[in-house]
Amino acid sequence: MKKFKLGLCQLLVSENKKENIKNAEKMINSAADMGAELVVLPEMFNCPYNNSYFPKYAESYPDGETIKMLSKISKERGIYLIGGSIPEKDDKGNIYNTSFVFDKKGNIIGKHRKIHLFDIDVEGKISFKESDVLSRGDSLTIVDTEYCKIGVAICYDIRFPELFRLMVLKGVKVIIVPAAFNMTTGPAHWELLFRARALDNQVYMASAAPARDENASYISYGNSIITNPWGSIVGKLDEKEGILIKEIDLNRIDEIREQLPILKHLRKDLYQISLQK
Numbered sequence: 001m002k003k004f005k006l007g008l009c010q011l012l013v014s015e016n017k018k019e020n021i022k023n024a025e026k027m028i029n030s031a032a033d034m035g036a037e038l039v040v041l042p043e044m045f046n047c048p049y050n051n052s053y054f055p056k057y058a059e060s061y062p063d064g065e066t067i068k069m070l071s072k073i074s075k076e077r078g079i080y081l082i083g084g085s086i087p088e089k090d091d092k093g094n095i096y097n098t099s100f101v102f103d104k105k106g107n108i109i110g111k112h113r114k115i116h117l118f119d120i121d122v123e124g125k126i127s128f129k130e131s132d133v134l135s136r137g138d139s140l141t142i143v144d145t146e147y148c149k150i151g152v153a154i155c156y157d158i159r160f161p162e163l164f165r166l167m168v169l170k171g172v173k174v175i176i177v178p179a180a181f182n183m184t185t186g187p188a189h190w191e192l193l194f195r196a197r198a199l200d201n202q203v204y205m206a207s208a209a210p211a212r213d214e215n216a217s218y219i220s221y222g223n224s225i226i227t228n229p230w231g232s233i234v235g236k237l238d239e240k241e242g243i244l245i246k247e248i249d250l251n252r253i254d255e256i257r258e259q260l261p262i263l264k265h266l267r268k269d270l271y272q273i274s275l276q277k
């Protein structure tokens with residue numbers, strides 16, 4: 001199958017975990033009603049994006065209430081579901097920023113733990129140090145679907161082009177990046193990063209982000225986005241809650257790679273990137 005419908009759910013995240021889960025379920029249902037075959041949620045969609053909340057909202061696989069809802073609804077609606085991300089606790093008490101991925105039967109087919117933690121300090125604008133509370137993941141996440149191989153990364157991961165090139169060299173055609181940029185880095189870098197990663201790898205890129213809440217301690221930029229292998233924006237939301245549905249045409253990847261064969265022109269005799277673990 002060379003075409004499928006992708007749905008991004010940009011939802012408002014509150015301090016009420018149960019309400020966040022209910023809202024996510026409602027929006028997934030709406031996206032499925034609108035024809036989406038692959039649905040994506042935002043980074044930290046069940047928990048405010050703030051270190052002080054992560055331990056309290058964290059849950060473990062497979063019994064966490066959010067994880068159970070994601071599995072149930074992907075089965076009920078017969079959709080692939082990239083469950084944004086949530087704080088995940090392992091059996092040693094480490095907490096990760098994790099995206100759980102489900103197939104159309106509700107089976108888990110992938111689990112991406114954010115590899116690059118968001119530790120930044122932009123003077124007078126924004127400081128955040130995920131590593132104060134979170135542990136980092138150590139593996140690439142690629143899932144097989146009947147459409148194509150799909151890669152998953154989370155937010156700050158997008159700033160590391162080697163990760164994306166590695167996934168593409170392993171055959172990935174679509175990369176989903178649940179994210180929550182902010183009002184400093186969003187306007188400056190959001191579109192640029194999604195267009196660049198799509199263009200330099202000739203793949204589709206997409207992200208769902210939380211809707212903007214001006215009263216939150218961390219204000220999400222919103223602007224959930226899909227970019228294509230030509231580097232153009234296929235669709236984008238504004239800052240409010242909403243759903244974006246677009247067709248992903250995998251034929252475009254083949255056409256563009258034929259006309260502009262940059263992946264064939266890689267000088268692997270001169271330089272290479274490789275996975276170390």
Ligand SMILES: NC(=O)CC(=O)C(=O)O
Nearest residue numbers: 118155156180181182185
């Ligand atoms: N929140 C993030 O992980 C990343 C981000 O906001 C940025 O890179 O900017």
